[in-house]
Amino acid sequence: MQLALEQLGQKVGAVQHLYPLDLSLQPGAVTVLLGATQAGKTSLMRxxxxxxxxxxxxxTVDGADVTGVSVRGRNVAMVYQQFINYPSLSVAENIASPLKLRGGLDRAAIAQRVKALAERLHIDPFLDRLPAELSGGQQQRVALARALAKNAPLMLLDEPLVNLDYKLREELREELTQLFATGDSTVVYATTEPAEALLLGGWTAVMDAGELLQYGPTAELFHTPKSLRVARAFSDPPMNLLEAEPAMFGVQLRAADGAAKAAGAARPPPHVPLPAALGGLLTGRLTLGVRAGALRLDQRPGDVALPGSVELAEISGSDTFVHAATSVGEVVAQLPGVHELALGAPITFHLSPDQVFVFGADGGLLLAPPRTHTRAY
Structure with a gap:
């Protein structure tokens, strides 16, 4: 299916839910709608x-205008945040329902298809149970299996894993990635989590406050966000944004108000060397973007040092997120491994100039992406 949106917008009363946007989905691929709550993802999917x-x-669908066609006239499968199943039907009957409505398959073929989907989503032991007898995660798997059974050319998933616990979300993400890769449907998947977009791969449309900011291959958007707004949406933890101004052979970071005293850093804000080719582009007030994973404790040749003091250290899985006050403002570092750091302890982060984003003052447009990439979550 080739689904195209042409200057599509939606206004309810005086409120603009979606500003006019153009979007042509990649047929047979996964498109992730990425954005915070109320970015317009659900409005667009509806x-x-x-x-x-x-x-x-x-x-338009394959060139035909379907703007006025209702959901009943479209071959679409949709899964919502809240799992929706037929409460009086067994798991097997729920999964089989779109197959029976479509017709063309005998009872044996339907049973075989149901069993295959149930096995792939690990709900085959529960085929004879009612949805109310299952856990929330199992019920969501039933809803997913029913949508997959429909084999619709367009499948819409509106944050389908948001209400599940962390471990179950991780399991289902991996399973869905494999299922999407082997299917023929054009998939649209809405999420607030950048890591989920990267895991699903495919293409990503970044949305914010009803606007489509950028659309393209997911890895490309992550490594080359065209503006500060895209960079903010595609960073978790948030990208460190540091004020700077042009200087000889690079940029000079600007001191944040009151930050030097809080950090206990006596030295002036550092200079960040950048390629000479950027010289003509760097004018006015600039913003340097630094992903949390680009800050390190070990020093390497050519690094820029950011001394400061620890404000918070959070251990999450195999990483430690360290919030620190520095002379250029508060920064967050994502350090591999478990680090026990006392509050107020001095700390110095090191950064390669090759891993900074340079954004201009005019609309926060990207002037230069990093020359080397940090790990993507």
Whole structure:
């Protein structure tokens, strides 16, 4: 299916839910809608499904205008945040329901398809149970299996894992990635989590406050966000944003108000050397973006040092997230391994100039991406 949105927008009363946007989905691929709550992801998916009508613009499928076609007239499968199953039907009957409605398959073929999907989603021991007898995670797997059974050319998943516990989310993400890779559907998957977008791969559309900010291959957007707004949306923990101004052979970081005293750092803000080719682009007030994973404790040749003091150290899985006050403001570092750091203890982060983003003052557009990449979560 080739789904295209042309100047599609939605306004409810005086509130603009979606600003006019153009988006042509990659057929047979996964497109992730990435953005914070109220970014417009659900509004956009409802328009794609035919549940709502746009205020302006149109939707085409394989070149045919389907803007006014209701959800009943479209071959679409959708899974919501809240798992929705038929409570009076068994798990097997829930999964089989779209197959029976479509027709063309005998009872044996339907049973075989149901069993295969249940096995892939690890719910085959529960085929005879009612949804109410299952856990939340198992019920969501049933809803996913029913959507997959429909084998619709367009599958819409609106944050389907958000209400599940962490371990179950991790398991289902991996399973869904494999299922999408082997299917023929064009998949649209909404999430607030950048790590989920990277895991699913494919293409990503970054949204914010009803606007489509950027669309392209997921890895490309992560490594080359075209603006500060995209960089903020595609960073978890948030990207460190440091004020700077042009200087000889690079940029000079600017001291943050009151930060030097809080950090106990006597030295002036550091100079960050950058390629000479950027000289003509670096004018006015600049912003340097530094991902949390780019800050290290070990020093390497050519590094820039950021001394400061520890404000918070959080151990999460195999990483430690360290919040520190420095002369250029508070920064967050994602350090591999477990580090026990006392509050207020002095600390010095090291950063390679090759791993900074340079954003301009005019709309925060990206002037230069990093020359080397940090690990993607």
């Amino acid at each position: 328009l794609m499904a035919g549940l709502d009508k746009p205020t302006h613009g149109r939707i």
